[in-house]
Amino acid sequence: DQQVKQNSPSLSVQEGRISILNCDYTNSMFDYFLWYKKYPAEGPTFLISISSIKDKNEDGRFTVFLNKSAKHLSLHIVPSQPGDSAVYFCAARLNRDDKIIFGKGTRLHILP
């Protein structure tokens, strides 16, 4: 029973265009949502987060949008760069717990 779902295993985007990665969740008790980025042979690294009381958080080229009514969040990368090619994990924290529940990840390919 996956509480955090990333339904697209992979995504290809032209360099310079917008990359949109999607994530759905089922548990309304999640209070924080996070995106992690992972390169091959490395551990995931934190990218950006959003509190459940907000609907948008922006950090440079990265913006996360949260739609609580739809239980959906998305990560926008604008403009996409070759170094953005990686696996992106959506994650959620359950009501101030220490645990974070991860989705299965989406592999993003930035095409030249």
Added chain:
Amino acid sequence: DARVTQTPRHKVTEMGQEVTMRCQPILGHNTVFWYRQTMMQGLELLAYFRNRAPLDDSGMPKDRFSAEMPDATLATLKIQPSEPRDSAVYFCASGFRVRSYNEQFFGPGTRLTVL
């Protein structure tokens, strides 16, 4: 440059052998997590500790897996006996709860292959 370290980076072993993976969390972090990454399941939480005390190991197969923190600078994950289905990348992560959220810092992982 503080980072989580894990040893070994790669381990190939035969079914039935004991496997021990080690993790050194970032100094000062009070929570340590063990994850397993597989193609089918993505990143699964196996166990985590706060202030060296185990808080949740519900993600671990209890009969063969064990996790401990002998001291604040070392966390271990043991599999005995190992099975081919345990083949995966095992990540350790550490964190310190910030007021609003808990960011976790991951190690580079141990790639385990059980033949």
